Amino acid sequence: xxxxxxxxxxxxxxxxxxxxxxxxxxxxxxxxxxxxxxxxxxxxxxxxxxxxxxxxxxxxxxxxxxxxxxxxxxxxxxxxxxxxxxxxxxxxxxxxxxxxxxxxxxxxxxxxxxxxxxxxxxxxxxxxxxxxxxxxxxxxxxxxxxxxxxxxxxxxxxxxxxxxxxxxxxxxxxxxxxxxxxxxxxxxxxxxxxxxxxxxxxxxxxxxxxxxxxxxxxxxxxxxxxxxxxxxxxxxxxxxxxxxxxxxxxxxxxxxxxxxxxxxxxxxxxxxxxxxxxxxxxxxxxxxxxxxxxxxxxxxxxxxxxxxxxxxxxxxxxxxxxxxxxxxxxxxxxxxxxxxxx
Amino acid sequence: xxxxxxxxxxxxxxxxxxxxxxxxxxxxxxxxxxxxxxxxxxxxxxxxxxxxxxxxxxxxxxxxxxxxxxxxxxxxxxxxxxxxxxxxxxxxxxxxxxxxxxxxxx
Numbered sequence: 017x018x019x020x021x022x023x024x025x026x027x028x029x030x031x032x033x034x035x036x037x038x039x040x041x042x043x044x045x046x047x048x049x050x051x052x053x054x055x056x057x058x059x060x061x062x063x064x065x066x067x068x069x070x071x072x073x074x075x076x077x078x079x080x081x082x083x084x085x086x087x088x089x090x091x092x093x094x095x096x097x098x099x100x101x102x103x104x105x106x107x108x109x110x111x112x113x114x115x116x117x118x119x120x121x122x123x124x125x126x127x128x129x130x131x132x133x134x135x136x137x138x139x140x141x142x143x144x145x146x147x148x149x150x151x152x153x154x155x156x157x158x159x160x161x162x163x164x165x166x167x168x169x170x171x172x173x174x175x176x177x178x179x180x181x182x183x184x185x186x187x188x189x190x191x192x193x194x195x196x197x198x199x200x201x202x203x204x205x206x207x208x209x210x211x212x213x214x215x216x217x218x219x220x221x222x223x224x225x226x227x228x229x230x231x232x233x234x235x236x237x238x239x240x241x242x243x244x245x246x247x248x249x250x251x252x253x254x255x256x257x258x259x260x261x262x263x264x265x266x267x268x269x270x271x272x273x274x275x276x277x278x279x280x281x282x283x284x285x286x287x288x289x290x291x292x293x294x295x296x297x298x299x300x301x302x303x304x305x306x307x308x309x310x311x312x313x314x315x316x317x318x319x320x321x322x323x324x325x326x327x328x329x330x331x332x333x334x335x336x337x338x339x340x341x342x343x344x345x346x347x348x349x350x351x352x353x354x355x356x357x358x
Numbered sequence: 359x360x361x362x363x364x365x366x367x368x369x370x371x372x373x374x375x376x377x378x379x380x381x382x383x384x385x386x387x388x389x390x391x392x393x394x395x396x397x398x399x400x401x402x403x404x405x406x407x408x409x410x411x412x413x414x415x416x417x418x419x420x421x422x423x424x425x426x427x428x429x430x431x432x433x434x435x436x437x438x439x440x441x442x443x444x445x446x447x448x449x450x451x452x453x454x455x456x457x458x459x460x461x462x463x464x
Contacts, residue, residue: 065404148434
């Protein structure tokens with residue numbers, strides 16, 4: 017937790033392809049960027065939803081994977097020395113009296129920025145909550161979708177649900193400090209890293225934890241304190257005694273805090289004009305999947321175009337009255353200097 | 359062309375025209391069938407287009423592919439008749455297909 021305020025020209029909310037390209041476009045205009053993303057790595061949907069899937073509609077790249085596109089964009093943005101802040105969700109955005117914007121993250125980072133670029137795609141990735149009847153009552157006390165402090169779970173009887181990397185990683189991390197630990201998965205096959213699966217099976221063989229196959233259908237407990245989970249399986253139903261449950265069913269996109277920033281919204285999207293890609297608040301821009309305007313197409317290439325036009329207006333917002341000379345990277349020695357190629 | 363019927367959790371039915379080559383998920387989204395979220399747009403990367411194939415149709419829709427089987431780990435209440443609708447391609451064989459939409463994708 018840092019109380020220090022980071023002052024910068026621009027804060028970009030979202031490190032997906034559009035956010036990354038915005039660093040480049042703003043950088044050409046000498047606008048320094050900090051980039052915040054809720055995921056633990058850059059790429060947004062390209063990283064979380066389809067890192068290995070080919071994309072066919074990026075101009076001049078007949079075929080590129082989400083992961084490769086992300087790496088290329090990171091390389092392209094590198095000369096501008098952006099600073100990235102991962103595992104952070106921007107929770108608050110407000111205008112200060114001096115015209116700057118204050119942004120706060122759930123990790124305690126505070127930014128003061130001259131302009132804000134919302135490139136948050138479909139919103140923030142948040143853990144899926146399994147629709148088990150009555151689960152809400154246990155959340156925060158017995159049911160957790162992520163682990164903030166491992167120590168808080170010491171000595172507990174833990175039930176972990178899932179078969180992916182999060183489920184297996186937390187199984188291995190928590191087993192030594194849990195009173196008891198059960199991993200529940202719907203089948204005896206795991207998509208998690210084979211090495212983690214092997215370690216988990218060794219712990220089961222050594223009698224240090226249990227592996228059960230099935231799916232949770234209900235929970236029982238009292239006053240938010242879990243006592244047991246009801247499980248259905250192909251061999252019948254059974255209960256697992258646990259006072260703590262960690263379900264890991266992947267992530268889903270939710271608009272999240274963007275809705276609370278005082279911007280006009282239309283069907284969970286941020287309306288912008290198509291000359292500046294500015295929101296209803298001057299100095300706050302929205303590009304990529306999160307914005308809407310007549311004719312909008314949710315394509316990465318549209319977001320790239322939006323980033324270029326947004327950068328022009330961001331420059332004028334930061335330097336009122338100053339003339340901006342339009343230049344090409346192929347011929348401008350000043351742009352080439354910024355790119356480190358001159 | 360194939361008629362596809364989506365049955366909601368509350369029993370409401372909606373029958374729409376599916377075009378050969380499109381997926382059942384795309385057919386649902388195009389016709390604004392509620393309950394097929396399809397967050398990832400058909401990349402088999404999110405498990406939010408989960409459906410239950412009605413009895414009698416499982417043979418025609420075919421088995422799950424391995425990637426789909428993995429992704430179903432991220433769905434809730436997976437049953438023998440569970441499929442991700444982005445992985446079912448519409449064809450004439452599927453004319454009359456009936457699938458059930460879960461109460462919640464998540």
